[in-house]
Amino acid sequence: MSSQPDRIILPQNVSPLHYKLQLEPYFDTFKFDGTVSIDLKVNDKESDFVELNTFELDIHEAKINDVKSLETVTDEENQTSRFKFPAGTLKDSDNVTIDIKFTGILNDTMAGFYRAKYIDNATGETKYMATTQMEPTDARRAFPCFDEPNLKASFEITLVSDPKLTHLSNMDVKKEEIFDGKKFTYFNPTPKMSTYLVAFIVAELEYVECKDFRIPVRVYATPGSEHLGQYAANLTAKTLSFFEKAFGIEYPLPKMDSVAVHEFSAGAMENWGLVTYRVVDLLLDEKNASLERIKRVAEVVQHELAHQWFGNLVTMDWWEGLWLNEGFATWMSWYACNQFQPEWKVWEQYVADDLQSALGLDSLRSSHPIEVPVKRADEINQIFDHISYAKGSSLLRMISQWLGEDVFVKGVSQYLNKFKFGNAKTEDLWDALSEASGKDVRNVMDIWTKKVGFPIVSVTEDGHKITFKQNRYLNTADVKPEEDKTLYPVFLSLKTNSGVDHSLTLDERELTVTVEDVDFIKTNANQAGIYVTSYSDDRWTTLSKQSDLLTVEDRTGLVADCKTLSLSGYTSTKNFLQLISQWKNEDSFVVWEQMINSLGSLKAAWAFEPKETLEALDEFTRQLVSEKTHSLGWEFSENESYASQRLKVEMFSSSAAAKDPVVVKAALKMFEKYTSGDSNAIPPLIKSSVFGTVARDGNAKNYEKLFAIYKNPSSSDEKLSALRCLGRFEDPALMKRTLGYLFDGTVLNQDIYIPMGGMRGHKEGIKTLWAWTKENWDALHKKFPPSLTMLGSILTVATSGFTSRQAIDEIEDFFKDKSTKGFDQSLAQTLDTITSKANWVDRDREVVVKFLKEHNYYK
Template sequence: MGKGFFIRKTVGIVGIVLAAGAIATIIALSVVYSQEKSKNNENEVKPTGAVTTPVPTTEPSNEPWDQWRLPQTLSPQTYNVTLWPRLQPDATGLYIFRGLSSVVFRCVEKTNLILIHSNKLNMTLQPTLTALGSKPAPIIESIVMHTKTQYMAIHLKEELTAGESYELYTEFVGELADDLGGFYRSEYYENGVKKVVATTQMQATDARKAFPCFDEPAMKAVFHITLYHDPATVALSNGVMFNVSFWLSDEVNITVDDTFVTRTTFAPTEVMSTYLLAFIVSDFGFIEQNIDKLQIRIFARQEAINAGQGEYALSVTGTILKFFEDYYNVPYPLPKSDQIALPDFNAGAMENWGLITYRETALLYDEEISSNGNKERIVTIIAHELAHQWFGNLVTIRWWNDLWLNEGFASYVEYLGADKAEPTWNIKDLIVLNDVHRVFAIDALASSHPLSSKEEEIQRPEQISEVFDTISYSKGASVLRMLSDFLTETVFTQGLQTYLDHFKFNNTVYTDLWEHLQRAVDSSSSTPPRSVQDIMDRWVLQMGFPVVTINTETGQITQEHFLLDPETKPDRPSEFNYEWFVPISWTKKEAAQPLYWLLQKTMDQMKISGDEWVLANINVTGYYRVNYDNENWERLLNVLQTSRQSIPVINRAQIIDDAFNLAKAGIIETTLALRTTLFLASETEYMPWESALDNLDYFYLMFDRTEVYGPMQTYVGNKVEGLFDYFTRLTNWENLPPGHTDQYNQVNALRVACSTGNENCTTLVKTWFEQWMENPNVNPIKANLRSAVYCSAIAAGGEKEWNFAWEMFEKATVASEKDKLRAAMACASEPWLLNRYLKYTLDSNKIRKQDATSTIISIASNVVGQPLAWDFVRANWEYIFKQYGGGSFSFSNLINGITKRFSTEFELQQLIQFRDDNAHIGFGSGNLAIQQSIERTTANIKWVKNNQETVLEWFINPL
């Protein structure tokens, strides 16, 4: 919709008066939810005298109500929604909310059917339809609830008139469940008192659980929200609190059904999608500041606010918002920016327009307890969500098949926003480790998928949830970073700015961005060899990425689709035959060369003579791996050993990551990859070390149950000894290193030294943990080191250490500290402790639902815990799936996490059997993860068979 869309004042007044007047009906609602819930949801709501139509019980038909997408016959314009969440259970122990909603919609094409989403809501009054034009509204013939497709189907005796507007009014009751979706409840204890929060998570398809709505991103409208709540609580929504005293009485505190409540009404929203709605009732505290008349507030548990845990988020939010205003060249479109930390939240954060919701670990920071990593997580996630306020909220994708554009873009520019807030961190470099290398591992599978799919391939809610994966976020970020690099940032931002200005308050497809970037290219001196769309469609519409091979003897450059197992074939055909237009930045013995474009499978270009070494993909701005002829590999290995500073630090990490993965694919020898780690004995930079440890972790997964483990431990221990000694001299383990990434590398030095048996490290860790156990009120362990120390101490200890950690976990009031302890308890070496811990994940009073799957994954990461976690998940699959699987964006991580160590034929058959045995239950958003796990296990089996003997020999005698 265009910028000029607005509500006529008469319609707005009518809607708000309707909402206010209809509260009398809410007062009169006498049907408790437990009774309504027991009714068959397939039954119709039967208006008096209406002719009813039974819900189809046969296979899905071509009828509109059996389709997953709404017909384009109706277009919503405005909603008036009034909700009353009950923060105390009813007589049956259920928490409920009551509500009424009216939606004004325009009839685009004449129809005798109104389809509107409604899920797990019970209508308590016959819906009514009112015409807002000159003609009367058709009579409702029947109303049918379709639970599978989550529609309320309203059949009319006559057709609606095209071009006319109508209003549909509903009253309903729903459960304020603890399922982390839609309108749900979060619980916590403060000073021994149980507190309940009513909050929301609408993305992607759960607004329909809060009120009947046209729940698709392209169905934008204006929303008027009113909340009834206890006077001791505060209500929040997307809009600011609205003074409507000239329409309503001045009273905001009224008695409803013998209950004294506060009525909070909010200003109408901008035109927006349903998935960006938010409304919350809590007794949270807040801190605030105003910047250029923009109100910025941080909400959290009062205890957390009093402890100053919101101060860091408040200090960076204004800086980041102002950065994005300049970056987009569009003013922040709202009068306020609220951010709230919730005790129970399934995602990391959600970009609801004007009211962003977070996990506590993603927003709250304690100077004494939180680590450097916690701080980085907070600033990058804040930047990610604030980036969405324009890219995603102001301009929104038309359908979820283009989710990558939303999330990939925010995942890229979060580094730019965070860099503005923390300019000394060099945080922009970390996208290579956090996103590019991370997603390479998934995108190298034949069961990967393109960034953008056809709309018809993404239909059902579980299919939509499945798209929220590493490909959409990290590959999206990686290819957009590449695009910005070869266009130049100036051209990229110019195209982005005109795109946002042109489509604000509207919906787009990804090619709309290409068109505006092309206009920017055409008006600049930038000269890519093909159009933006021609180049980028190859990165967006086909899965995977190329490995570019440079032969320095012949000057020949080739590209091939990189697959972890070259014997597999992609599940999807490609119209581009898995060829890409590849921008190659490169240097010849430290002399930067002009950007070179590889436009076909094979090209001849480079002429190298003598002993000059060549390095391609400088700073890993391109989304591809690089291979060389053997002579150039030897030259690079020699440079790493003798003058590593000649190679940029990012590329030192790249050489390791490329070599190990090329070896996994059988393209180069595994021993060559292992040799890229020899220089680490003198390396002190974080990125090369982290790259090496990430890749050696695969060797641990494959070999920590074999004879390779001992020699590998000896080798890694020898390499890390120099790093451990370096930080001992630099910090004496009492001080922080000066640099941001140096602090990360200090943690690596401690963690790896302890895990490989370094006695000095073990003594340090045991001493610190014992001191803490002796005096639980004083933790002597530095915040940055706690994760590593806790894990090492618990792994080396027994029941006493584990129980102490659990006690501290239960007492902790800082979410990041709870997370550290929760992960560390999975490091235990005693199987019975891990089995007990697994059982705790089924009890939300012990492990919150939001943390259950990640706790199981942590246990599975432990070589002792992996078979226990696998058995546990198989034995409890139905329960786990029903509790966490259906709508969880992170659920696929569980399947990948518990199977990543699989490398035997027996484990492969178990995995296949698990898939087959549970097909009737389903895997929800984990369907693709099952395929990927089977493919990865098959590749692991081949790799171990081909490499175990060679790897053993090399670790015994590294060359």
């Protein structure tokens, strides 16, 4: 029996040792034939069956040592097949081999062994690649297997196809032969690994390589675009070398391949030795890419390579430990980026990026703990979210600051060495970090990983006495007593004119300290802790005038906290508007990005307010950003620093979105020149902002031009920018046309939410998008099965733009008689998000109007 009886897992009468798997895909019928032989360890000799995970597989035959199974019982609900054998079949041996013949579907749902559609650049012909995505539980769509992460085994894979196609798998090639007009590629056996990391690809592919590492490092793509893989190939070689030194463990496989896959549900997948990526997250035209795109590719590549150790070499025991994989790989990618590109100042950006993503989701009642119990396969996809990735990595950042980065990485290395080729639990990592640091890491971190949410720390001042009090934070501000029982160990990191006091930990409800100089106080120095801080109105006013005493992380964190507290009513939105209006002379692009994002959250909540209020908010934004935008300009040179370029991009983009007439005129002129044949008319770094300006201008002729760019782009970056902006046109006929492209094959399945996201940016788009979603719900449900993550993402985009209780009633009414299995968490989180926006607007509608009128922002 399982040690956790409520978990739905396979019987443990046998366990896998080694798989021999042969697969042959057919691109005419979109099916594949397979055979698998699994060497089994017999744990219960009295049993007479073998049960495996299978899904959408047609089983033809199963035998053990030439003894055929008597019957096969398939359970579609639990995705298993039980093969019953004559009594005594397992009795006489410690190990047996089961041989199974089967046929599967080369599906178009981006799961298991599937087909990815693309257009051949040279011929214009529609072609397909056969590729895999097994995580979390879709290896069972590709072959009968023990599809649980702690049932590791080794794999020997053989692929069969037309000789002209490339065959790739986790390992290097043992031998290749042509037989009967077909190519057979036999790969060397893998080390022990989990089924979700198995990968194989059959496709027309070319590659580039980097020879700076001791083993082959290659990036593959469909012919014609492989040259765009050189940046990633070079970075891969450099990163593998860096991680080997950091972890003190050699990368254990004989090669590292990366492949650009045309239809891909995630950003990338860390399959051991054969990492697969969404095209836009791997291939890069550096000269024509935005700075965000370059940083994104670097982050994704380094994230997947961190997984080669953390996740692949040592794997979580079960799916509630997913955060260990994802949180760590996220933290490690930032750590590596910081080593390779110190001018990117990634730890500053982290506060505006991952930390805010984590706090945003975790401020909802429908959030979940970092470690969340998972009982069924269909629950797993829903935890691939900002809690596992962003809160997980934010927690690791907090620990690394507490212990020191060097000690943290040393503890991780000890953990990896101890559990390599095996499985481990969260507690095992805490124990290794405790050993390396001499601190009680487990006791502190158990609360953070096993409890949902994070605290608000309220700061009250009485002369030199300062009291800190913690409570659970919810952005609906309606915390019930039973939800407020957890007391988090909060590292206060109190910053004053004397420096930072790292000794203060708030692990009770309240703590009072005496501070000699109270002219300047700020908790959570450098924003390393996972909490928000609430100050008095007077202290907010004082802090808004003390930017010179604050680091970039501090300033970014203050802006984010003040917006968060405004949203939930712990402070007035007036404090937020006053704070950012004081910081017009800010020089950090990170702080500007946070100010603009936070202002964007306010505008999104106010989306359905009267037109004159929205125009006044635009005027507020223009007066905040225009002067700096005009003085910086929007010309770029190669000699400029990364920070200078990012600042220009942020200011131009903000001014364009706020309809600054000078910037709008410049953007439209650039677009006109660009579409008339001047390929250098738009600097690549601001191309997406120019496209967005054109869409907001609403001209139908420009829609045609953007659509032409989408169909024939100069880069994948440009293609996605054009696609997103097709959703930003407000003309009802153009919105209808854009939505039509989501189902007719014009937009790839993986990209469907991109134009939807553009449409969510304006009131009419929000309403049109929801009407379309309701009308097409059955088709969406069929196209994106609930067992995949895409349906939840689509639902979120289609509904979360609303800002009223009336909308909540309508959404709940629509789903009341429908199954929400597989996306119930996304639905609950969306409704929480709308509730918090409705509360915010109702509470501070008049406050915002009064502030805007008093400062003459109304025209």
